[in-house]
Amino acid sequence: MGHREKDLFLEVLAFYPCTPPAHYTLSRKPGVPNAEAAQHLLDEALAEQREQNRKLLQQLMLDFARFQVQPTGLRLVLSEVDLEWLLQVLNDVRVGSWIKLGSPEDSDLITHAFDHLTDEKRPVLWAMEMSGYFQMQFLKAVAGG
Amino acid sequence: MAETVTPDLLPAAAPVQHQQDKPESDLEPGFLVVCWNDPVNLMHYVTHVFQQVFGWPRKKAEFHMLQVHEQGKSILARDSLEKAEHYVHQLQKYHLHATLERDE
Numbered sequence: 001m002g003h004r005e006k007d008l009f010l011e012v013l014a015f016y017p018c019t020p021p022a023h024y025t026l027s028r029k030p031g032v033p034n035a036e037a038a039q040h041l042l043d044e045a046l047a048e049q050r051e052q053n054r055k056l057l058q059q060l061m062l063d064f065a066r067f068q069v070q071p072t073g074l075r076l077v078l079s080e081v082d083l084e085w086l087l088q089v090l091n092d093v094r095v096g097s098w099i100k101l102g103s104p105e106d107s108d109l110i111t112h113a114f115d116h117l118t119d120e121k122r123p124v125l126w127a128m129e130m131s132g133y134f135q136m137q138f139l140k141a142v143a144g145g
Numbered sequence: 146m147a148e149t150v151t152p153d154l155l156p157a158a159a160p161v162q163h164q165q166d167k168p169e170s171d172l173e174p175g176f177l178v179v180c181w182n183d184p185v186n187l188m189h190y191v192t193h194v195f196q197q198v199f200g201w202p203r204k205k206a207e208f209h210m211l212q213v214h215e216q217g218k219s220i221l222a223r224d225s226l227e228k229a230e231h232y233v234h235q236l237q238k239y240h241l242h243a244t245l246e247r248d249e
Contacts (some may be wrong), residue, residue, distance in 0.1 A: 024237050026230075031247030032176075038230060038245075045234050084197065091190060091240040098185040105184060132187055139189050 002073045009076075012130045013057055016089050017050050018096025053089050056082075083138055090131045090138075097128035176229035178222040181242040182213050194239040195221070198232060223248055 001009065024046055026032065026039045060066060060082075067074045078086065098104070101124055102116070117125065180191070188210055195206035199221065212219035221243070222232055229245050236243035 019240060026233060026245055028179075028181075028244050029246055031249075032245055033226065041230075042234060042237065046237060049238050087190070087193070088239050091186070094187075095185055095240045128185075135187060135190055139193055142193065 001067075001076060006067055006074050006076075008130060009134055010061060012093060012127060012134060013061070013089060015093045015097070015127045015131075016053070016057060018093045018127070019099060020096070021046065023095070023099060049088075053085055053092075056085055057089060060086075078138075083142065087135060087138055090135045093131040094128050094135065097124045097131070100124045101128065175248050176224060176226050177220050177246045177248050178224070178229050178232045178236070179244050179246050180209070180213050180219050180221055180236065181244065182217045183242050186241060188214060190239075191241065194236065194241055198235045198239070 021043060024042060026042045027035065032038055066077055068077060101121060104116075180195075191210045191213065192203065192206045195201055195209055196203060199206075201209075209219045209221055221236075222229060224232070226245075233243050233245045
């Protein structure tokens with residue numbers, strides 16, 4: 001990645017965590033035994049994951065050795081484990097940003113966002129789109145493309 | 146913008162699987178893991194997550210992703226309460242819209 005791209009990448013990561021905890025529900029319908037306790041378990045598991053990912057992110061942002069200087073720019077070196085938590089972080093930013101934009105259900109998400117864009121929402125739309133961009137870059141790396 | 150260089154990946158350690166003794170009712174299948182459509186999760190991402198969580202080959206993961214996309218939802222697994230709950234936890238860690246439902 002280029003130096004500017006690295007800066008954008010770190011800017012996107014700085015939005016984490018973005019998705020509100022209340023967004024995660026275990027079940028849509030009644031019928032799950034001990035539903036309240038089960039929901040509480042899920043909430044705890046996700047809170048623990050958020051805390052862990054926050055620490056991993058802090059380490060990443062300080063670990064300049066991860067971004068190896070190459071003739072064409074920078075190469076980000078990641079293990080497969082790193083890749084998975086980064087994908088989770090990026091999707092948290094993407095989904096959380098979508099929620100902040102009003103969770104538009106329109107098929108053309110971007111058009112809707114632009115039609116209702118305010119100064120406050122502009123960085124949120126940016127975060128949603130840029131997190132999606134970096135997700136696709138990482139997924140290409142996984143696919144070997 | 147400079148040409149994007151995709152990251153190098155280092156091999157990971159194999160995942161560890163655990164088994165626990167549980168009451169028979171918790172082990173009986175009867176709960177569904179359902180993934181619901183939304184306009185924000187990318188299709189490639191959803192496919193990848195299905196591969197990671199369930200260990201599916203790409204084709205099967207894509208089949209279920211397309212079911213979510215075209216039919217509004219896909220039933221990913223029918224299993225015991227404990228296993229189904231585990232899968233939903235994993236899918237929600239990836240921020241997919243996945244829920245646990247009783248099989249009617």
